[in-house]
Amino acid sequence: MPDGRTQTDAAPHADAAAPAIRARGLVKRFGDVDAVAGIDLDVPRGMIFAILGPNGAGKTTLMRMLATLTPPDDGTAEVMGHDLTAAPDAVRGAIAMTGQFASLDEDLTGRENLIFLARLWGFGRRAARDRADALFAAFELADARHRQVKDYSGGMRRRLDIAASLIVTPGVLFLDEPTTGLDPTARQRVWRMIRQLAQSGVTVLLTTQYLEEADQLAERIAVIDRGRKIAEGTSRELKAATGSGVLHVTLAEADPLDRAAALLEARLEAPVQRSPEGARLSVMATTAEAANGAIAALLADGVPLEDFAMGSPSLEEVFFALTGGAPQSEDAA
Amino acid sequence: MSAPLSGLEPTARPPRPSALSNALTFGWRAVLKFRHVPEQLFDLIMTPLMFTLLFTFVFGGALAGSTGDYLQFFLPGILVQTVAFNAVYSGMNLSTDLGKGLFDRFRSLPIWPLAPFAGLIVGDVLRHLIAGGIILGIGLILGYRPEAGLPGVIAAFALLLTIGFGIGWVFIVLGLLIRTPTTVMTLGFTVLFPVVFASNIMVQPETMPDWLRAFVAVNPVSLMTTAMRGLMAGTASLSQIALALIAPVLLTAALAPLTLRLYQRR
Incomplete structure (x- = not known):
C-alpha cells in the first residue's frame, strides 16, 4: 500500500513558508475540449481566494485537479508544499474538499x-x-x-458538508460553489462561517459564479473563462480594471428626463440609457466620486430625484470588459 | 451576533490508521445502513421467496414427483441465485453513491484506496447472510432438510459467501462504469436471468437439447449449485468444490485490480 508520508519525507519537507497553492500551467483535456487550458495560480496561506467564472468555465475541473480527484494532463502544482502528482496522499492529508453535490450519506444521521x-x-x-x-x-x-441527512434542509446540509471538511483542520479548504441553491439567510450564514474559518488560519479556495459572493468573501479573485484565467486581483482592482459601476437614477417625474440625461452624459462622459416608462436613467460611472458629483449636479439643477443607486457591474459586464480587452491582466499574479 | 465557530479548536491529524481499520470503518457504515434502511431487505428477499414458493408449489410436483422432493433439489440452487441477484443491488447502490459527491469525499481523504470497496463487500456479506438465512429458514419451514445437518449448512454458507464475493466484483465494475443505477440493474438482470435459468438450479438438464446441455454443464452457476447441493447433503467431493470456486477466484483476480484502476481514473 502506498504511504504518502514516506513520499513526503523523502522530498524536502513541506516548509511552512510554502504558499498554500502554487500551480503552473495546469491543463485538463476532455476529448477535444481543454476544460482547463494552462492556468497559473498562487494562493498565499490564510487567504480566502475566489475563482469566479460562468458555468463550464473550468472552475470545478481546476479545483478537482488541486484536490487530487482528477490528474492534470499537463503542468505542475504544489499544495501546502506537496507536489500534486508525486505525493497525492500527502496533499490529501493537508486538504479537505466540499464538492458541489453534498458528499454525505443521506441514510445515516x-x-x-x-x-x-x-x-x-x-x-x-x-x-x-x-x-x-x-x-x-x-x-x-x-x-x-x-x-438522517435526507431530512436536512439545503442550508443545514451545506453546513454539515463544510463541517465534514473540518474534522482535521485542513491547510487548504476547497469549496465548490458553497452557496449555490441556498436562500439568502442560509447564504449569509455560510459566508459568516467561511470568514471565521479564514480568520482561524485556514486557506479557503472557493469557486463561485456570483460576483457578489467573490466580492463579499474573497481577498483575491481569479476570473476564469473557457479554461483560461483572464484576470486576477482584489475585487477593487478587478472593478477598476473593468472600468466602472452603473449609476441608476429614478426621477420623481418624467418631464425633465432629457435635461437630466444631457447633464449626466456631459458629467460622466458616457452614453445614457433611458427608460421613459419608469423615468429611469442608467449610465456607466468610472468612480463613486464621479457618480456622486453627477447626482449633486442633478440636484443643483433642480431635477427632482426619487431614487438613485450605484450598482456593481454584473458578471456579464465584467466578462465583456475583460474579454473585450485587458490582455495584460492575463499574467497578473 | 455570536461567533458560530468559536470553541472549535484546530485539530491536527491523528496517526494514519491501518488499511484494515479503514476497511472496518466502511463496514461499520454498511451495518448502519441496514439499521436505517431495513426495507432494503424486502428487495433482497422478495425475488428468491417468490421463486421458491412458485417453483415448489406450481412446478414442483410436475418436475420432481412431489413438492417435497423438488424443494430438496431446488433450495441449494435458489441460494446461489439469491446471492447473484443481491450482487446486482450492490452494484446499483455503488452507482447511486458515485452519482452523489460521496466518493469524491472518500477520494480526497488520505485512506486506503480500496477501503470503500471493502466496505461494500462487508455490506454484501451481511446481505448474503441475512437473505440466505431467511430463504433457508423458509425452506426448513416448508420441509427442506439438509442431510448433512448444521456442519453441512455452515460449509455451504461459507461457499455461498465466496461465490457472492466473486460475483460482487462484476457489479462493482458495472457500478463504476455505468452512471445510471437503473441501467446497472437492467443490465445485471439481463445477463443473470439466462445464466441462472440455463443452469441446473431449477431442473436437471437431461431433457434439454444437446447444445444447451453442453452450456449448462460448464455454466459456473451449475458448478456452484452442484457443490452447494453436495455440501448440504454431505456428498460433496473436493473436485466439485474446486470447480465451484473457479469462477469466483478468476473474477476476483481479474476484476479487483480493474476496480482500483477504474476508481482512480474517474
Missing part, C-alpha cells in the same frame, strides 16, 4: 456521518464522537445531529 469520517482519519471511537459533537455545536446543528 448527521452525527454518524461525521463519526464515520473521523474514524477514517484515524480518530479513536471516543475522540471521533467528541470531534463530531464539537463540530455540531460549532456549526449550530446540534439539534439535528440524530436526524
Whole structure:
C-alpha cells in the first residue's frame, strides 16, 4: 500500500513558508475540449481566494485537479508544499474538499456521518464522537445531529458538508460553489462561517459564479473563462480594471428626463440609457466620486430625484470588459 | 451576533490508521445502513421467496414427483441465485453513491484506496447472510432438510459467501462504469436471468437439447449449485468444490485490480 508520508519525507519537507497553492500551467483535456487550458495560480496561506467564472468555465475541473480527484494532463502544482502528482496522499492529508453535490450519506444521521469520517482519519471511537459533537455545536446543528441527512434542509446540509471538511483542520479548504441553491439567510450564514474559518488560519479556495459572493468573501479573485484565467486581483482592482459601476437614477417625474440625461452624459462622459416608462436613467460611472458629483449636479439643477443607486457591474459586464480587452491582466499574479 | 465557530479548536491529524481499520470503518457504515434502511431487505428477499414458493408449489410436483422432493433439489440452487441477484443491488447502490459527491469525499481523504470497496463487500456479506438465512429458514419451514445437518449448512454458507464475493466484483465494475443505477440493474438482470435459468438450479438438464446441455454443464452457476447441493447433503467431493470456486477466484483476480484502476481514473 502506498504511504504518502514516506513520499513526503523523502522530498524536502513541506516548509511552512510554502504558499498554500502554487500551480503552473495546469491543463485538463476532455476529448477535444481543454476544460482547463494552462492556468497559473498562487494562493498565499490564510487567504480566502475566489475563482469566479460562468458555468463550464473550468472552475470545478481546476479545483478537482488541486484536490487530487482528477490528474492534470499537463503542468505542475504544489499544495501546502506537496507536489500534486508525486505525493497525492500527502496533499490529501493537508486538504479537505466540499464538492458541489453534498458528499454525505443521506441514510445515516448527521452525527454518524461525521463519526464515520473521523474514524477514517484515524480518530479513536471516543475522540471521533467528541470531534463530531464539537463540530455540531460549532456549526449550530446540534439539534439535528440524530436526524438522517435526507431530512436536512439545503442550508443545514451545506453546513454539515463544510463541517465534514473540518474534522482535521485542513491547510487548504476547497469549496465548490458553497452557496449555490441556498436562500439568502442560509447564504449569509455560510459566508459568516467561511470568514471565521479564514480568520482561524485556514486557506479557503472557493469557486463561485456570483460576483457578489467573490466580492463579499474573497481577498483575491481569479476570473476564469473557457479554461483560461483572464484576470486576477482584489475585487477593487478587478472593478477598476473593468472600468466602472452603473449609476441608476429614478426621477420623481418624467418631464425633465432629457435635461437630466444631457447633464449626466456631459458629467460622466458616457452614453445614457433611458427608460421613459419608469423615468429611469442608467449610465456607466468610472468612480463613486464621479457618480456622486453627477447626482449633486442633478440636484443643483433642480431635477427632482426619487431614487438613485450605484450598482456593481454584473458578471456579464465584467466578462465583456475583460474579454473585450485587458490582455495584460492575463499574467497578473 | 455570536461567533458560530468559536470553541472549535484546530485539530491536527491523528496517526494514519491501518488499511484494515479503514476497511472496518466502511463496514461499520454498511451495518448502519441496514439499521436505517431495513426495507432494503424486502428487495433482497422478495425475488428468491417468490421463486421458491412458485417453483415448489406450481412446478414442483410436475418436475420432481412431489413438492417435497423438488424443494430438496431446488433450495441449494435458489441460494446461489439469491446471492447473484443481491450482487446486482450492490452494484446499483455503488452507482447511486458515485452519482452523489460521496466518493469524491472518500477520494480526497488520505485512506486506503480500496477501503470503500471493502466496505461494500462487508455490506454484501451481511446481505448474503441475512437473505440466505431467511430463504433457508423458509425452506426448513416448508420441509427442506439438509442431510448433512448444521456442519453441512455452515460449509455451504461459507461457499455461498465466496461465490457472492466473486460475483460482487462484476457489479462493482458495472457500478463504476455505468452512471445510471437503473441501467446497472437492467443490465445485471439481463445477463443473470439466462445464466441462472440455463443452469441446473431449477431442473436437471437431461431433457434439454444437446447444445444447451453442453452450456449448462460448464455454466459456473451449475458448478456452484452442484457443490452447494453436495455440501448440504454431505456428498460433496473436493473436485466439485474446486470447480465451484473457479469462477469466483478468476473474477476476483481479474476484476479487483480493474476496480482500483477504474476508481482512480474517474
